[in-house]
Amino acid sequence: MGDCKGNGKGVILSVDDEMIVLQALREQLRSAYGERYLIEIAESADEGLEILDELSDQGLSPLVLISDFQMPGMKGDEFLIQARRxxxxxxxxxxxxxxxxxxxxxxxxxxxxxxxxxxxWDALALRQSIDAGLAKCP
Structure with a gap:
């Protein structure tokens, strides 16, 4: 299940406690990747982990995780580390x-x-970074 090219539809998940940020990210990501990937959002790290559990139960893998750092409850670094494990x-x-x-x-x-x-953030730079990250996948 760790194939980051995705068997079936992969997922890009954004986690931030500010809905305006999530809405902007979702629109940018849908425009760039909506044809190929599912675009999901979560308003907290805990919600992000729940979404990852649901995806896993459905046989889907996250390809890209985008997270804010400063959030109530679990911080973004801990979320990304747990997800990466x-x-x-x-x-x-x-x-x-x-x-x-x-x-x-x-x-x-x-x-x-x-x-x-x-x-x-710069939307073009973010897209280029995601593309580069996906290109490195095994």
């Missing part, structure tokens, strides 16, 4: 206004961080 080939992207140096280092070591983007 379950789905080792997932492309992880942090989209945040603030990330501590410790969290960034941990993400790079344990979460396989592909790229960090500051908010507000």
């Amino acid at each position: 379950r789905f080792p080939t997932v492309v992880t992207v942090m989209l945040s206004g603030q990330v501590s140096d410790e969290a960034l280092e941990r993400l790079q070591q344990e979460g396989g961080l592909h790229q960090l983007f500051a908010k507000p």
Whole structure:
């Protein structure tokens, strides 16, 4: 199930506690990838993990996870690390206004961080980063 090219339809999941950010991401991702991938959003890391469980139960794998860092409850670094343990080939992207140096280092070591983007992000750069991450998949 770890094939990041996807057997069937893969999933791109965005996690952020700000709905306006999620709506913007969903629109950008649907425009770029909606024909090939399912685009999902979650308003918290806990909700993101629940979605990952549901996807797994349906035989679907996340291809890309985009997460904010600063969220109530579980922070984005912990979410990406937990998700990466379950789905080792997932492309992880942090989209945040603030990330501590410790969290960034941990993400790079344990979460396989592909790229960090500051908010507000550049839509073209995000798409290019996702494309590059997907191209590296085994």
